[in-house]
Amino acid sequence: GPSLDLRKVKHRCYTIVDLILDNLLSLEEAAFLILHVLNRRNIIICGEPGTGKTTLMNALDLCTPKNWRKIYVEDIVESLDQRSQGRHQLRLCVEPFEVKDKTRRKSIEMIKLLHRTPDWVCLGELQSKEHFKALFHAIAAGLRGVHTCHASSVFGLIKRLLLHYNISQEDLSDVDLVVYMVKCYKGSRIIRRVAEIWAVDQRKMKSASLLDIPLSLIFKWNAEKDSHEALLDDILKSPSILKLVGLGNSYDMLGREYEELKGFLKSLLSDPPLDVESFVKAFDNFTQRLAKEGMY
Secondary structure, three states, rough: OOOOOOOOOOOOOOOOOHHOOHHHHHHHHHHHHHHHHHHOOOEEEEEOOOHHHHHHHHHHHHOOOOOOEEEEOOOOOOOOHHHOOOOOOEEEEOOOOOOOOOOOHHHHHHHHHHHHOEEEEEEEEEOHHHHHHHHHHHOOOOOOOEEEEOOOOOEEEEEEEHHOOOHHHHHHHOOOOEEEEEEEEEEEEEEEEEEEEEOOOOHHOOOOOOOOOEEEEEEEOOOOOEEEEEEOOOOOOOOOHHHHHHHOOOOHHHHHHHHHHHHHHHHHHOOOOOHHHHHHHHHHHHHHHHOOOOOO
């Protein structure tokens, strides 16, 4: 007989400062991710259902400059309406994956983004081979943004892309970071954490066979200590940072920008938690100062 599936969409808005205070990620991880957002790098956030992927995506989306033109493609509207903060947003709602007769398909809307010249794109819930094919087509054409999908591990996601969806390693190299999130139970309490942050390593691709995973682990969550640890002595030696340098960015300037981001977040952590509007205003002032100093 018929069945009814209800999904409760929470409307509380979390800033990146809220997520640091909840220990979902560390200050260093937050600064590292925002650095890639400001430099318009492609980020995939993956994990099992309910791990906080969309929450993190929305928090990073608040860390974008005010003048950016942003487009969202979602089957369930979970992005934040930022027009009251003066943001330029186009939010497109498509039919869910379960609907058979679709008049507005996610993959088609993703391809149409090429004619809308966005500065930043947020794609929620990539679910099928068709979705990923459209995503990598758009990325190869120059679109940049943050995207979410389900996966039980980063290795499982990459193997699915390479083997089952026939995404080439050359296309995979257009992704800069893969963030893996987990949900754990401690008694009656649920905790959500950024478990791993991986950078796609183009250097490994040059000699890798099909089944080799061309990734470098940058941050990892220590479940026993409930702490986030950097696995590189120098975070700025991350393959994703070296890729930015290869594109003409100054290594020293990127280092300064990263340190400024850590200082900015630390200053906000010392005060009571900000609401979204206050955070956005503070971040706008911060990015304007970076722009004047030539760091962004």
